[in-house]
Amino acid sequence: xxxxxxxxxxxxxKEINLTKERTTIGRKPHNDIQIxxxxxxxxxxVIVTILEDSFLEDLGSTNGTVVNGQPIKxxxxxxxxxxxxxxxKLKYVAEASAxxxxxxxxxxxxxxxxxxxKVAPAGSAQAAPAAPAPASSAKNFGxxxxxxxxxxxxxxxxxxxxxxxxxxxxxxxxxxxAGKELDLTKPLTTLGKPGVQVAVITRxxxxxxxxxxxxxxxxxxxxxxxxxQAHSLxxxxxxxxAGVKMEFFFKT
Amino acid sequence: xxxxxxxxxxxxTDPGMVRSHxxxxxxxxxxxxxxxxxxxxxxxxAGEVASGMATTVIxxxxxxxxxxxxxYGIDDRSGEEVAHQLLRDQIAKAxxxxxxxxxxxxxxxxMGTTLVVALFYDNKMxxxxxxxxxxxxxxGDEFAQVTRDHSLLQEQIDSGVITPQQARQSQNKNLVTxxxxxxxxxxxxxxxxxxxxxxxxxLCSDGLCDMVSDDEIGLALQTLSxxxxxxxxxxxxxxxxxxxxxxxxxxxxxxxRGYAAPRGMIRKMMTWFR
Numbered sequence: 001x002x003x004x005x006x007x008x009x010x011x012x013x014k015e016i017n018l019t020k021e022r023t024t025i026g027r028k029p030h031n032d033i034q035i036x037x038x039x040x041x042x043x044x045x046v047i048v049t050i051l052e053d054s055f056l057e058d059l060g061s062t063n064g065t066v067v068n069g070q071p072i073k074x075x076x077x078x079x080x081x082x083x084x085x086x087x088x089k090l091k092y093v094a095e096a097s098a099x100x101x102x103x104x105x106x107x108x109x110x111x112x113x114x115x116x117x118k119v120a121p122a123g124s125a126q127a128a129p130a131a132p133a134p135a136s137s138a139k140n141f142g143x144x145x146x147x148x149x150x151x152x153x154x155x156x157x158x159x160x161x162x163x164x165x166x167x168x169x170x171x172x173x174x175x176x177x178a179g180k181e182l183d184l185t186k187p188l189t190t191l192g193k194p195g196v197q198v199a200v201i202t203r204x205x206x207x208x209x210x211x212x213x214x215x216x217x218x219x220x221x222x223x224x225x226x227x228x229q230a231h232s233l234x235x236x237x238x239x240x241x242a243g244v245k246m247e248f249f250f251k252t
Numbered sequence: 253x254x255x256x257x258x259x260x261x262x263x264x265t266d267p268g269m270v271r272s273h274x275x276x277x278x279x280x281x282x283x284x285x286x287x288x289x290x291x292x293x294x295x296x297x298a299g300e301v302a303s304g305m306a307t308t309v310i311x312x313x314x315x316x317x318x319x320x321x322x323x324y325g326i327d328d329r330s331g332e333e334v335a336h337q338l339l340r341d342q343i344a345k346a347x348x349x350x351x352x353x354x355x356x357x358x359x360x361x362x363m364g365t366t367l368v369v370a371l372f373y374d375n376k377m378x379x380x381x382x383x384x385x386x387x388x389x390x391x392g393d394e395f396a397q398v399t400r401d402h403s404l405l406q407e408q409i410d411s412g413v414i415t416p417q418q419a420r421q422s423q424n425k426n427l428v429t430x431x432x433x434x435x436x437x438x439x440x441x442x443x444x445x446x447x448x449x450x451x452x453x454x455l456c457s458d459g460l461c462d463m464v465s466d467d468e469i470g471l472a473l474q475t476l477s478x479x480x481x482x483x484x485x486x487x488x489x490x491x492x493x494x495x496x497x498x499x500x501x502x503x504x505x506x507x508x509r510g511y512a513a514p515r516g517m518i519r520k521m522m523t524w525f526r
Contacts, residue, residue: 050404050408050424051404051423051424051427052423052424053414053422053423053424055413055414076413076414076418076421076422078421094423109291109293109366109383109384109426109428109458109498110293110426110427110428111293111364111383111427111428111429111430111431111434112404112427112428112429186471187468187471187472187490188471188472188475188476188486190475190476194478198478200475200476200482202486202489204489204493205493206493211482213476213478213479213482214478214479
């Protein structure tokens, strides 16, 4: 569950859990987060929380709302965002609440149904994520592997960069363009003549691989003909493709 | 109806790097011009059961129906296109089967599945989808998503709450607003699209598009278009290289030639001979 840490001049005043669908911020006492300071408007801003996502919206306040130094009207809150209202600061912290185990459940598809009320029999389905959604509730049809349906946070939620550490290139050894170098920067680089013989070099986290794509004959690496399988390339391998020789090498 | 030689179909499905089960299910019939992909959800193996039921019901029923007649023209009684009606009816049948199984068997309670179906006929295709399984099209250099997800995220994008860029950071991925087998009645979104020779269509589960960017998928389709099987394997491999946190399934369909419906005299003759 996400929370806000209210502070002034570096002094932590309060921690507020974002359990409600709407959390209001303002000077007047009816606000969920009351900040009694004249720089803060009566109804200053609101945070709308939909399951795991929170959105901050300025309610037309006199002095405005600033996030990470930028004035905003509406903002999709990210972990460690710093909201500033006058002298007060609110830090948004979206923490992974159920530990590491939940990462495994991250991509699990769930259905969101307006007004879902049926309770599945115990042991076959589990409760929704803790934060109730507005006028609807999410049901996690997850397995019972004791994994709560809250999503993973931080770097884990971004696809890893599918890039090997080393850069590599090909140098043509024969043919009209002999001597030319070709950097293998793309995830996929095709070689050869379409309709005659084509191979592709894929850049993967494990390294570079050459695979036959089309044509009757297969590429030859270091004098040995490949089969339909991908072949891992080593430094200074010599590839023979459609009568052209080229050398694969890692750049230093 | 027989489209043999008009379509080339390649597919690949994989549990991914994290999951032990594969809850995705795929089926295709090139001669009937039919491809189906479903991404199941539910505890234990219920997800597999739901997606398996969806693909089996839809493909077998449609195969039988298409054996008799092609999905051409407009139905006289309802005034609806025959292809739409066929798909709608079979999806409803699959929905009922899954829903009833989920209601009657405690271990299947709450199971459901997303679905994307494409039926090719008469130089066009009818696409029906429910949930966040997608269909993309590569035509020339242009790679674009054809279906629009039924998901919370898509609704948030549509209503302007978040931008598509922010959507990639959202914690609310994988919340679908429609699925097969959850309610007694489900409405599939059905549209027609014209096809051209050389088009490549990609059907995929969210395990692909969550792990691999659209640009990279498009690049793979363009680069490896001459070898569809390899292309399908490459897409699954890329999703797994990027973490493979979900089941990954892809079906690729290439239009090899035109496949216009028999018309006029020929059609009459064919009906007469039947």
